[in-house]
Amino acid sequence: MRRQGVLADAWLSTANAVVEAGGRLVALWASERSNQFVVCAAYATSEGLRWVELPLGAGATKYPDLSQAFHFAGRMQRAMADLVGVRAEGGDDRLWLNHGAWPNDYRPLSPLVSGQEMFLERAVTDYPFVRVEGEGVHEIAVGPVHAGIIEPGHFRFSVVGEKVLRLEERLGYVHKGIERRFTQLAPLEAFKLAGRVSGDSTVAHAWGYCMA
Numbered sequence: 001m002r003r004q005g006v007l008a009d010a011w012l013s014t015a016n017a018v019v020e021a022g023g024r025l026v027a028l029w030a031s032e033r034s035n036q037f038v039v040c041a042a043y044a045t046s047e048g049l050r051w052v053e054l055p056l057g058a059g060a061t062k063y064p065d066l067s068q069a070f071h072f073a074g075r076m077q078r079a080m081a082d083l084v085g086v087r088a089e090g091g092d093d094r095l096w097l098n099h100g101a102w103p104n105d106y107r108p109l110s111p112l113v114s115g116q117e118m119f120l121e122r123a124v125t126d127y128p129f130v131r132v133e134g135e136g137v138h139e140i141a142v143g144p145v146h147a148g149i150i151e152p153g154h155f156r157f158s159v160v161g162e163k164v165l166r167l168e169e170r171l172g173y174v175h176k177g178i179e180r181r182f183t184q185l186a187p188l189e190a191f192k193l194a195g196r197v198s199g200d201s202t203v204a205h206a207w208g209y210c211m212a
Contacts, residue, residue: 003051008064011039011054015069018043018050028066028076030084032111037086039063056086065091079172083109083179094128097172108180115180132158132166144173 006014018025023045030039036058043050054063065088067074077088078096085107087093095104100122102108108115131139138159144152152173158166178197182190 001049001051002047003053005053005055008054011052012064012066012069014052015041015043015066018045019069021045023050025066025070025073028073028080030080030086031109032084037061037084039080039086041066061086062089063087065089067091083107085110096170097175099173099175100124101175108177109183115177115184127154127170129156129168129170130166134160136160137165144170 015025023043026042026044026049028039028041030037032038033055037056037060039054039056041052043052056063063086065073065077067077067088074088074092075096077091078094081087081093082095082097098104102117102119103122106117106119107113140157140159142155142157144154146152151171154170154173156166156168157164158168178193181193185193
């Protein structure tokens, strides 16, 4: 794995270079170090895993938006905003994981909080789904409660007849604060939590290892 620090102007150019080379964005996260935020991206490239870090500087909370290079980065950026408090400049600034369980200025992954804080129940607020308007457009809402066993999610279909013009979803209804718990465990203990988060994947991995 190759790890490198970059400046703001190289944050986007690095992402674009990965796209042009056929690489993939694996993960996007942020943390606080030495009184400043550091935004990190992990890329899968032909040369292996590449870890890129962007220090934001004292008091800074904005960084260049990666969703133009990797569309799905928008969700990870929104999660970073909810959990840590850093925001992609010009990106989607709607809440993603916070469904009203904690105040908007509370950051679950901040080193200044314990993760045990309790909050009064808050009124449900309207989520700003992107509306599609025009002649013959109908909006169909599905969820978040489903008849099957899939993860709860609220989906808005904007359709004309049988043609879906836009599908927008809101997930995160079963967010449990697992990220915060990981920060409180030693590495040799944290892997046990990872196994409990997705037990079927743990069994599948162990079975595959034994069969190999």
